[in-house]
Amino acid sequence: MRSVRPSVLPILVPIVLALLAVGGTAFLGDGAYAQEARVAFVDSEKIVDGYNRINEVRASYQADVKAWNDEAQGRKREIDLLESELEKQGPGLSDEKLREKEQDYQKKVSEYESFVQSIWGPNGLVVQRNEEVLRPVIKRIQTIVGEIAEERGLNLILDAADGNILYADPSLDLTAEVIQRLNGTDQ
Template sequence: MKTPSLIFTKIALGIMITAGLAACNGNKTETKTTSTTPAAATVPVDDKAQIVFVNQDTLLSQYKYVKDMTGRLESKGKAAQNDVGARQQAIQREVAEYQRGANTMSADQRAATEQRLQRKGQEFQQYSQAAGAQVQNDQASEQVKLYEKISAFMKEYAKEKGYKMILTYQKGNATMLYGDPSMDITADVVKRLNDAYTKDKK
């Protein structure tokens, strides 16, 4: 039987969010290759550049929408964990009560009680698995929303700035080993995303 701890211990928000955004660079493969590309916040961006990049690690750590999304998922995960834990404890109490009084029961009573407890155990297992699946579905749904939100912004941003391509840089991702700081638009992107999100929340 799966316990709540096994089902819910890894909400894994950092990994989840990274996976949700990784499609921006068209390659989810990660290696241990390191890079010294800085996430410059003050270097002026070359206005003539047609290919620029965003530091994905910085974006995910500073975008307020991601922080709120993380909070929503944590709340849902904790609520589901508490619910499953309460149900598990209720069944455990019934089992303990049966064990204490089993010697005073007739054979038929013991058989009927054991069947009932076994059925409850199976129902609990199914419920806990469904609850875990729901948490995963919520994570997947939030990933899609995050990707669509950033993708739509980047499309309009590139059109406004005249960029032909916006790449993402992430430490350890070999798809981009180096980018000139003058091509780093991370600071402006984070600021404008946060401004838009703050406006939407009002």
């Protein structure tokens, strides 16, 4: 028996789930739990890009990232200057003074690396700030999608942005309506 290649699984799982959702009544039969699946989809990337206030959100985030970049560059210049001084002055310095300058240099390098990690590391400030500025936007999108689902009696809304929808009738696309409502609530 051949096994399914692991690289195919990320594609197959959403397809199988969508097929089960759409054709769920065939598997559930005529029992009390049988219900016709009502499905639609959105493209979350288009929704975010279509949000009128996204540029404000991005500008706030980018200003913080620029400030962190500027600080990192300043620290790096300071390290480069210390390194240059060490190379030029090193041979003429006493052992004690050379050791002192090398320790200062190593301390600055260590501080710089810690700073870079605290900003751009896996749990750094860049990741935290991105989540912070996008969280309210995502929450509003989810609320609007939920309202539309309730109004239309939908029980499943998929996201086309991740590319896991192979085919869907364009009439099932709620993206434009979500964008319209999202921008309408800001006016």
